[in-house]
Amino acid sequence: MIDDKKSQIIAAALKRFSHFGIAKTSMSEIADDLKLSKANLYYYFPDKFSLIEAIVYQIMEETDVSVEQALAEIPDTLALLIKMLDLKKEYFEKYYMLVINLHEMNISEEKWQSLSNQLFQREVQTISRIFKKGIDSGELVTFDVATTSELYVAMIRGLALFCDHAAPHALIDKAELVRIIQKQKQAAYIFVNGIKK
């Protein structure tokens, strides 16, 4: 089965990527792990980026489950936003090696742009659903959900960027991460308060 083989490759690649980061993993190493030739690997994935993409999509689906569950179980807007932050932290800790040293990869700018844009829009979509839910339940005032969700996600991500700004691109330690999440939660609290009825 061709899809089965692809899954095997994805699994092997994810292992390497998670250990050493994407930039420091070569296609040959992944092929060797599976006792394939590099040429054979390229038969299934036309280039390194498409392999990365496949992994990202798989993680996206994985996160979807948790997000849907939270959306079904938690009625309160603030509680939902905080749950999302906790989930993000969880997945970040699990996969953060994937985003390390990405800057020293020579993949075309547009491709990264496209992928990170998808991730951003996905997050905005989730926040949109949360806000809509809050409006429908009468918890929040009426507002432009699309714009406001985008602003919220930008703010949350921006806070992370700013707090991490001291040590750019270095490995982040756990204590720092906790501090960032705390800031984000404070911001989420005030933000929700600002759009409450």
Next chain:
Amino acid sequence: MIDDKKSQIIAAALKRFSHFGIAKTSMSEIADDLKLSKANLYYYFPDKFSLIEAIVYQIMEETDVSVEQALAEIPDTLALLIKMLDLKKEYFEKYYMLVINLHEMNISEEKWQSLSNQLFQREVQTISRIFKKGIDSGELVTFDVATTSELYVAMIRGLALFCDHAAPHALIDKAELVRIIQKQKQAAYIFVNGIKK
């Protein structure tokens, strides 16, 4: 007069720095502009950083005037915050070459840390005064002003970082800047709303 000479040097340095950025301006060039020897320049400023520092302090004093004026004239919290954003934009446009390519300078990390920390704390102080004023006038609820001001500034700066994230360290164009300020204003609006009585 020694202070007069220092002012001349600062002016000449500011010209070069504003044109080509700090990293791409050598001490010799500044000295040549003033028809001084480099050694003579070092008589007035012991190193490059102290010259940068002097310039930053001068700009600080310049901005102080505008900030004080706004604080005296504008009573409304949101209007004040928006005024601050407009002022920041103004000064950024005037001096943004000063912050370009700073990363490729080999000045000790602590010195930068210290200086940028001063700038941050200064901004937090200004925001604190605005928030205190809002609390005193009964416009805002009571809250921890120090923490909240820090969060606000981090959020505003984070938004700028995030919006600029697409093209990191590149020269920013005017349209992009306008978009960033707009986002910041939206965020300021919701933030103030979230701490209003």
Next chain:
DNA sequence: TTTTGACCGATTTTTAAGAAAAGTCAAAAA
């Protein structure tokens, strides 16, 4: 007190060679 030319050491830039990695392809194996 102010100014300078000559000098030093550290950092950056440049250049070139070599290694390593991404990606290709014709042909063999299944």
Next chain:
DNA sequence: TTTTTGACTTTTCTTAAAAATCGGTCAAAA
């Protein structure tokens, strides 16, 4: 036909040495 491979090309990264630049110093002159 689908899958696999070894051998190959090309692009990128690494390394090392040479040259240039720059921040900073100092003794001595003005």
